[in-house]
Amino acid sequence: MSHSSLPAATLLGQTVSYPEHYDPSVLQAIPRLAARQVLGLTGPLPFQGADIWRAYELSWLNPRGKPVVAMATFTLPADSPNLIESKSFKLYLNSHNQTRHASADALRAQLAADLSEVAQAPVGVELQLEAAAMAAPALAELPGLCIDHLDIDVDHYSPAPGLLACLPGASTAEETLVSRLLRSNCPVTGQPDWGSVQIHYRGPAIEHAALLRYIISFRTHTGFHEQCAEQIFRDLMARCAPSLLRVHACYTRRGGLDINPWRGTPGTRAPAPSRTPRQ
Incomplete structure (x- = not known):
């Protein structure tokens, strides 16, 4: 993919300050179309699928200011018009570090809404808070x-x-x-x-x-x-x-x-x- 097909204001490769509080404006979309046109993938897509992101450094504050830590899994459908630039994704997740959320469910809903708006398609969000859940899936080589x-x-x-x-x-x-x-x-x-x-x-x-x-x-x-x-x-x-x-x-x-x-x-x-x- 050529640099010319990337958004001019992409955060990748730049030195930026991490937001201290919730800031969805840092999220940046990268249209999938340009790269697919290079591959000749025009018209109906010949595939289905998803981009599965796992976050290992998610944290926020509960209503009393106590930190909460979790892992998260995000599922972006392959037919979404946009993928999400990885550095902006990291900045966005870190913007929750000093932000109070009423509950894990409230945070999950906010994450889903913000990411879906950027991807222009529904993004699935799962939070793993308990130690047992955070250990799964177990480490293993891909089967085959x-x-x-x-x-x-x-x-x-x-x-x-x-x-x-x-x-x-x-x-x-x-x-x-x-x-x-x-x-x-x-x-x-x-x-x-x-x-x-x-x-x-x-x-x-x-x-x-x-x-x-x-x-x-x-x-x-x-x-x-x-x-x-x-x-x-x-x-x-x-x-x-x-x-x-x-x-x-x-x-x-x-x-x-x-x-x-x-x-x-x-x-x-x-x-x-x-x-x-x-x-």
């Missing part, structure tokens, strides 16, 4: 066959869909493949974004070594997490034509937030809640 052990030569470090291939004369297969070698870079700051990716498909058997080379090819790519997941989905559909496909990327946290976008063919079941050891 990890292909990272394959002994391959690699010489492409920018997205190369031409690397993808199916096995010669491949029959229909259904499998779940996982790699921990996904890396991309923030389009503004250039900072690396580290992640794992799970690909579940039904269709002509995909060559595992070819898929691993393709995943590694994102290593110097600049793109937001959500856009990378959509590009992987688009390329797999174009090159391998599976009848069923789900791409689930789990990126490590930055500033107390991790982002876990998934995209799947219509009717695909959402991935089970997961949290990798690196998250």
Whole structure:
């Protein structure tokens, strides 16, 4: 994604002061359309899905001024017109630190209203306050066959869909493949974004070594997490034509937030809640 497609006033890469009290004005929207047009995703979307954000540093004050801490999960639908810029999201959440809220339910409603307004679509909000709830989901690698052990030569470090291939004369297969070698870079700051990716498909058997080379090819790519997941989905559909496909990327946290976008063919079941050891 080019810098020119980003809002001129984006907070990414800038030194800013953290608001001391509730301030929804810091939230910034990034239209999804520009990046999707680059990928040729115009008209009806070929996928369903969501961007699942987890916040580990949420805190506010109760009516008597006592701090409350919690974890939160936010679900932004993939068909929302906007995604939310990550730095503005962090600033917004921190603006609640010294703000009194009548109850956790009142805060949940406020979060949902503010985020939905920016995304221009309903955003789901779950708060985990109890210790047992805050520990879930348990740390575990994404389920599936990890292909990272394959002994391959690699010489492409920018997205190369031409690397993808199916096995010669491949029959229909259904499998779940996982790699921990996904890396991309923030389009503004250039900072690396580290992640794992799970690909579940039904269709002509995909060559595992070819898929691993393709995943590694994102290593110097600049793109937001959500856009990378959509590009992987688009390329797999174009090159391998599976009848069923789900791409689930789990990126490590930055500033107390991790982002876990998934995209799947219509009717695909959402991935089970997961949290990798690196998250």
